[in-house]
Amino acid sequence: MRMEWTPEQDRLRHEYEELARSTVALRAAECYQAGTLDHHSWETLTECGFWRLAVPAKYGGAGTSYWDFVAALEGLASGAGDLGFLLSVIAHSGTLRGLVEFGTDCQRRRHLEPLMAKAIASTAITEASGGSDVARIRTGAVAVANGYAITGQKCHITNAPIADIALLLARVAGLGRRDITIFVIERTTPGIEMGPPEPMLGNRTSPTGSITLQNAVIAADEILGSIGNGLEPMYSVISHDRVLYGIVAAAFIDPLVDQVLRFVEQRQAFRSPIAEHQYVQGRVTDLVILRDTIRWVSYGALGRLLTGHPEASASCSVAKLAACEGLCQATQHVMAIFGHIGYMAGPISRAAADALGTRIAGGTAEMQRKNIFHQVVGRPAKAQEATCHTGFAQT
Ligand SMILES: Cc1cc2nc3c(=O)[nH]c(=O)nc-3n(C[C@H](O)[C@H](O)[C@H](O)COP(=O)(O)OP(=O)(O)OC[C@H]3O[C@@H](n4cnc5c(N)ncnc54)[C@H](O)[C@@H]3O)c2cc1C
Known part of the structure; x- marks a missing residue:
C-alpha cells in the first residue's frame, strides 16, 4: 500500500x-x-x-x-x-x-x-432496461462473415456524445449462458450513432448519452478478452473506475477544506467568527474526517487492485461507497457553512448537484453493498463468480 x-x-x-x-x-x-x-x-x-x-x-x-x-x-x-x-x-x-x-x-x-x-473513450454497459442488473442487457451480436453484427442501444454513457472509441458490452447469439462479450467499437463504423448529451441535474461538463448500434459490423479481433468472457475485463474496468472515484473525491474536497477554513474565520455571527461556534466546528471536522477516510480507503483499495489481492473488488466498492456518500455529505457541509452564498448558483451548489450523480454512476450504493456482502460472506465459487465483483448478476 x-x-x-x-x-x-x-x-x-x-x-x-x-x-x-x-x-x-x-x-x-x-x-x-x-x-x-x-x-x-x-x-x-x-x-x-x-x-x-x-x-x-x-x-x-x-x-x-x-x-x-x-x-x-x-x-x-x-x-x-x-x-x-x-x-x-x-x-x-x-x-x-x-x-x-x-x-x-x-x-x-x-x-x-x-x-x-x-x-x-467511453465504457458502455447500461441500457434503458436498467444498469444494475447486467443480465438484462439486450444488445446482441450475431456472427457474420467479417465479424459480428451488433444491434442495440446503450444509454447514460459518460462521454458517449463525444467518444471516438468505446468498450461495449453485448451478448453473442448462440453461446448459451456465458454470452457476455466486450467489443471495442469506433464511432466511425457504419451503423453506430452517438446520441446528444442527456439533460442531467449536474455533471453538465461530462457529456453523457446514448450509443445506438444498428447492424454495426465489428471485426472479431475487436473482442476484448475472449468471446463470452466479457465479465472479467468488465469487472476489472469497473473496479478501477470505482477506486478512482475515491482518489478524485478526496482530492476534490481538499480545496473545499481550505475555503471553509478561511470563511469560518472571516464570517461573523453573534459577535464572533463562526469558527468559534461548536456546531460549525463539527461540520469542519466532519469535512476533514470524510476527506481523510475516503483518501486512505482509496489508497488501500488501489494497492489491492494493482497487486491482484483476492478482496480487491470489495475494497474498490468500499472506496466507491465511501467516496460518493462522503462527497455528498461533504458538499452539504460546505453549503451549510456558506449559508445562502453556498446555495446560490456557483461552484458550491454546482459541486453539490454533481456529487449526487456520483452516487449512481459506476454502480449505486446498493450495488456496492451487494458486492461487498458477496465477497465478505464468501459465497460458493459459482455464485461468487456470477455476482461478486460488481453486484451485477449474470443469469
Ligand atoms: C453521471 C452518470 C454517469 C454514468 N456513466 C455511465 C457510463 O459511463 N457507462 C454506463 O454503462 N453507465 C453509466 N451510467 C449509468 C449508471 O451506471 C446506472 O444508472 C446505474 O448502474 C444504475 O442503473 P439504473 O439507473 O438503470 O438503475 P436500476 O438498476 O434500475 O436501479 C434502480 C434502483 O434500484 C436499486 N436496486 C436495483 N437492484 C437492486 C438490488 N438487487 N438490491 C437493492 N437495490 C437495488 C438501485 O440501487 C437503484 O437505487 C451513468 C450514470 C450517471 C448518473
Missing part, C-alpha cells in the same frame, strides 16, 4: 494541480453553462502527456508505475473544481486501463496511441 508520494510523484501532483487551476477551474462555469466538455483543457492535458502516465512505457506510455498517473490525477482533481470534467477523465482512463490489461497486441497498437493523443 502506498504511504507517501515519491518526490517525482509529488512533483506530478503539484504540476497537474497548477495546470488544473489555470485551465479547468477557470473555464468550469462557462462550460457548465454551455453543457459541454472543456475540450480546451482536455487538449492541454493531452499535450502535457497526462494520459501517457496511465500507460506502461512498453506500449508507448510514460508510466513507470500506475501511481504516477494517480498522483497526477489527484493533482488534477484538487485544482479542477469541476466534478463533471473529472467523471469524463475517469471514464477515459477506465478504457485505457482495460486495453492495457486485456487488449491484444494488435488492439493496443491500434487504440492506445489515439487514446493517449486526441481520441476520447
Whole structure:
C-alpha cells in the first residue's frame, strides 16, 4: 500500500494541480453553462502527456508505475473544481486501463496511441432496461462473415456524445449462458450513432448519452478478452473506475477544506467568527474526517487492485461507497457553512448537484453493498463468480 508520494510523484501532483487551476477551474462555469466538455483543457492535458502516465512505457506510455498517473490525477482533481470534467477523465482512463490489461497486441497498437493523443473513450454497459442488473442487457451480436453484427442501444454513457472509441458490452447469439462479450467499437463504423448529451441535474461538463448500434459490423479481433468472457475485463474496468472515484473525491474536497477554513474565520455571527461556534466546528471536522477516510480507503483499495489481492473488488466498492456518500455529505457541509452564498448558483451548489450523480454512476450504493456482502460472506465459487465483483448478476 502506498504511504507517501515519491518526490517525482509529488512533483506530478503539484504540476497537474497548477495546470488544473489555470485551465479547468477557470473555464468550469462557462462550460457548465454551455453543457459541454472543456475540450480546451482536455487538449492541454493531452499535450502535457497526462494520459501517457496511465500507460506502461512498453506500449508507448510514460508510466513507470500506475501511481504516477494517480498522483497526477489527484493533482488534477484538487485544482479542477469541476466534478463533471473529472467523471469524463475517469471514464477515459477506465478504457485505457482495460486495453492495457486485456487488449491484444494488435488492439493496443491500434487504440492506445489515439487514446493517449486526441481520441476520447467511453465504457458502455447500461441500457434503458436498467444498469444494475447486467443480465438484462439486450444488445446482441450475431456472427457474420467479417465479424459480428451488433444491434442495440446503450444509454447514460459518460462521454458517449463525444467518444471516438468505446468498450461495449453485448451478448453473442448462440453461446448459451456465458454470452457476455466486450467489443471495442469506433464511432466511425457504419451503423453506430452517438446520441446528444442527456439533460442531467449536474455533471453538465461530462457529456453523457446514448450509443445506438444498428447492424454495426465489428471485426472479431475487436473482442476484448475472449468471446463470452466479457465479465472479467468488465469487472476489472469497473473496479478501477470505482477506486478512482475515491482518489478524485478526496482530492476534490481538499480545496473545499481550505475555503471553509478561511470563511469560518472571516464570517461573523453573534459577535464572533463562526469558527468559534461548536456546531460549525463539527461540520469542519466532519469535512476533514470524510476527506481523510475516503483518501486512505482509496489508497488501500488501489494497492489491492494493482497487486491482484483476492478482496480487491470489495475494497474498490468500499472506496466507491465511501467516496460518493462522503462527497455528498461533504458538499452539504460546505453549503451549510456558506449559508445562502453556498446555495446560490456557483461552484458550491454546482459541486453539490454533481456529487449526487456520483452516487449512481459506476454502480449505486446498493450495488456496492451487494458486492461487498458477496465477497465478505464468501459465497460458493459459482455464485461468487456470477455476482461478486460488481453486484451485477449474470443469469
Ligand atoms: C453521471 C452518470 C454517469 C454514468 N456513466 C455511465 C457510463 O459511463 N457507462 C454506463 O454503462 N453507465 C453509466 N451510467 C449509468 C449508471 O451506471 C446506472 O444508472 C446505474 O448502474 C444504475 O442503473 P439504473 O439507473 O438503470 O438503475 P436500476 O438498476 O434500475 O436501479 C434502480 C434502483 O434500484 C436499486 N436496486 C436495483 N437492484 C437492486 C438490488 N438487487 N438490491 C437493492 N437495490 C437495488 C438501485 O440501487 C437503484 O437505487 C451513468 C450514470 C450517471 C448518473
